[in-house]
Amino acid sequence: MKVIFPLEPKAFKKHPKSAQRLGVMMLSAMLKSRGFKVELVKATVKDLSASLNQGEPTILAYSLVSQLAETILAVNKEIKQRFSVKSFFGGPHPTYYPELILEEGVDGICLGEGDFAIVDLVSRIRDGRDYLDVSNWHFKQDDRIIKNALRPLVEDLDTLPFADRDVMKNDYLNSIMTTRGCPYQCTYCLNAAYNRLYNYRSAKIRQRSVDHVIEELGQIKARFPRTFIAFLDTILPVRKDWTEEFAKKYRKNINLPFFCNIKTDITDRETIQILKEAGCHSIAIGVESSSEEIRKKLMKRKVTNEKIIEVANWIHESGIKLHTFNIIGMPQTSFFDDVETLKFNVSIKADYAVGSVLSPYKRTEIYEIAKSLNMLSTDSTFSRGKFTFHTIDYGSSIIKRKLLNLESIYAILVKYPFLIKNINFITKLPFTKFCALIFRIWTASVYRRELLPPYWLRKIREMTAKF
Numbered sequence: 356m357k358v359i360f361p362l363e364p365k366a367f368k369k370h371p372k373s374a375q376r377l378g379v380m381m382l383s384a385m386l387k388s389r390g391f392k393v394e395l396v397k398a399t400v401k402d403l404s405a406s407l408n409q410g411e412p413t414i415l416a417y418s419l420v421s422q423l424a425e426t427i428l429a430v431n432k433e434i435k436q437r438f439s440v441k442s443f444f445g446g447p448h449p450t451y452y453p454e455l456i457l458e459e460g461v462d463g464i465c466l467g468e469g470d471f472a473i474v475d476l477v478s479r480i481r482d483g484r485d486y487l488d489v490s491n492w493h494f495k496q497d498d499r500i501i502k503n504a505l506r507p508l509v510e511d512l513d514t515l516p517f518a519d520r521d522v523m524k525n526d527y528l529n530s531i532m533t534t535r536g537c538p539y540q541c542t543y544c545l546n547a548a549y550n551r552l553y554n555y556r557s558a559k560i561r562q563r564s565v566d567h568v569i570e571e572l573g574q575i576k577a578r579f580p581r582t583f584i585a586f587l588d589t590i591l592p593v594r595k596d597w598t599e600e601f602a603k604k605y606r607k608n609i610n611l612p613f614f615c616n617i618k619t620d621i622t623d624r625e626t627i628q629i630l631k632e633a634g635c636h637s638i639a640i641g642v643e644s645s646s647e648e649i650r651k652k653l654m655k656r657k658v659t660n661e662k663i664i665e666v667a668n669w670i671h672e673s674g675i676k677l678h679t680f681n682i683i684g685m686p687q688t689s690f691f692d693d694v695e696t697l698k699f700n701v702s703i704k705a706d707y708a709v710g711s712v713l714s715p716y717k718r719t720e721i722y723e724i725a726k727s728l729n730m731l732s733t734d735s736t737f738s739r740g741k742f743t744f745h746t747i748d749y750g751s752s753i754i755k756r757k758l759l760n761l762e763s764i765y766a767i768l769v770k771y772p773f774l775i776k777n778i779n780f781i782t783k784l785p786f787t788k789f790c791a792l793i794f795r796i797w798t799a800s801v802y803r804r805e806l807l808p809p810y811w812l813r814k815i816r817e818m819t820a821k822f
């Protein structure tokens with residue numbers, strides 16, 4: 356039996372910009388270990404039809420984020436009109452928007468962790484057994500919706516197979532995760548909803564053993580010796596003893612440059628030093644806003660500016676590149692606040708700064724705040740046409756244009772701060788699609804150069820450093 360994961364065509368890019376689809380790669384490993392065939396197919400009617408025409412018993416397993424829901428559901432609907440195939444959905448969108456089950460063409464949705472849920476479902480289908488009581492799943496049968504409870508979280512992550520790197524081969528960048536879970540509850544993030552779903556059992560960070568991680572990395576290195584490693588964990592250095600052991604073993608056995616995320620409020624100078632010694636090339640931190648009040652009250656992030664500056668200095672001191680995340684267009688804030696945040700990024704010398712217009716997802720606190728202020732909108736032209744279900748109604752097309760333009764050129768302004776004095780003028784300009792494309796190419800190339808340099812660039816830098 357074959358399981359097809361239909362993915363948006365962008366996911367098949369030879370060199371994904373920043374990360375691989377680790378969820379799908381993990382589910383694929385799980386399914387293959389149980390003898391199922393797995394195929395990743397472009398989510399277009401043409402590609403899926405070609406694959407389904409091969410006549411093998413197949414199910415469709417979509418891994419879905421909200422932004423792609425509309426497009427993917429349209430493709431699925433057309434496929435279901437042509438083929439008699441079951442379509443199941445998992446990933447962030449069904450987890451946070453379980454009302455997805457009501458959509459035409461959706462046979463079942465998986466909430467939360469899918470590792471065992473998918474194996475359980477597919478095995479029962481293969482064996483011709485009833486599957487309507489499989490945990491984590493909601494099913495639609497005739498006009499009935501069946502909602503099953505969640506199974507316990509995978510406590511020991513070392514029991515899971517390594518991500519399948521055959522379905523997504525990449526010699527440039529390999530993503531890996533050492534943890535699951537996050538105890539924080541930032542108001543714009545869906546993690547709080549995840550923790551509510553799991554009765555807060557997911558709030559405790561579960562971390563793989565160092566040896567398990569090093570073994571997977573060893574396999575990656577053997578296959579892709581020139582690769583860059585991206586740790587996708589919300590926080591890589593969760594515990595000092597783990598980080599120390601990891602750093603020693605990583606340096607000795609892996610020694611490939613890597614990128615990771617840290618959380619400034621729980622980071623000390625020694626941790627940055629340990630990461631550097633392990634071979635860390637770039638670190639991302641969440642600045643989000645430069646106003647401590649906005650950060651604390653509106654975002655529920657307690658870190659002070661003083662601490663962010665301190666950590667940024669440690670990062671620079673150790674020669675690691677600094678990547679920052681920022682949110683613009685929060686309700687109850689002004690464009691002036693966004694410009695202040697931009698200047699703060701300049702002051703901490705961010706090598707690459709991202710400023711994203713807020714997407715107020717349903718089931719987050721910021722969604723409720725925006726709703727109470729009557730600021731919710733479903734304007735699909737926000738975020739450069741990527742539909743996010745909800746956006747903020749800023750009450751003026753000029754503010755909207757300024758925010759969208761600011762999002763496009765954020766990294767450029769941080770790199771060339773002399774432009775900031777004209778920011779009101781620049782962001783009011785009606786950027787054409789062509790300008791947006793130029794900016795995207797520019798930022799993507801800086802992103803790669805600074806944060807995830809390819810092998811050839813690393814070698815040139817090493818060679819020129821000798822002179």
Ligand code: B12
Pocket residue numbers: 363373374375376377378379381382416417418419420421422423443444445446447448451465467468469470472473532544545546587589716
């Ligand atoms: C790394 C990452 C990325 C990477 C890789 C994306 C990906 N889809 O894997 C990149 C940089 C490309 C990315 C881009 C974006 N991301 Co992102 N990203 C993450 C991050 C930090 C980790 C994802 C991950 O690898 N987790 C580890 C794996 C093992 O977990 P998983 O993917 O969730 O899969 C598990 C389950 O969900 C389930 N499952 C997944 N798929 C399926 C399918 C089936 C059939 C079944 C049964 C189960 C199942 O089983 C898996 C194993 O348990 C998450 C936050 C988080 N902590 O999850 C945000 C997150 C997924 N991203 C998010 C967003 C908004 C985006 C963007 C839309 C941002 C943007 N503005 O462009 C894009 C969308 C691109 C895309 N097509 O996915 C949101 C999604 C919210 C939502 N409602 O959909 C998240 C949840 C962050 C957040 N808290 O808001 N992202």
Ligand code: SF4
Pocket residue numbers: 537538539540541544545546547589
């Ligand atoms: S934004 Fe990051 S730290 Fe905050 S709740 Fe979400 S995952 Fe956790």
